[in-house]
Amino acid sequence: MAKLTKTTKDPSATKSEAPSVSTKPNALQQPLQPSAELAAIVGSGKLARGEVVKQVWAYIKANKLQNPKDGREIVADDKLLKIFGKKTVTMFEMNKHLAAHLS
Secondary structure: OOOOOOOOOOHHHHOOOOOOOOOOOOOOOOEEOEOHHHHHHHOOOOEEHHHHHHHHHHHHHHOOOEOOOOOOEEEOOHHHHHHHOOOEEEHHHHHHHHHOOEO
């Protein structure tokens, strides 16, 4: 009768190489300079787009600027009026207005 032997696999043959990690930040992580109007809310330092949105939302919630009947609508105060250009915007429009104030 033939003897059964345990076969071992080469561990390096089964591991796939990890994809190379890019050190270049993507568009959402790219630090951008806010305009003077936007800097009044988020500060004057360079921030990533996502961080700007996060801080603007914190400002909106802290100042209770969401329409109580429709939470998707933002009622601009004097600072946000300079950024949005109108008294009310939806949360979906907000990013378009913010983008115009980032460079």
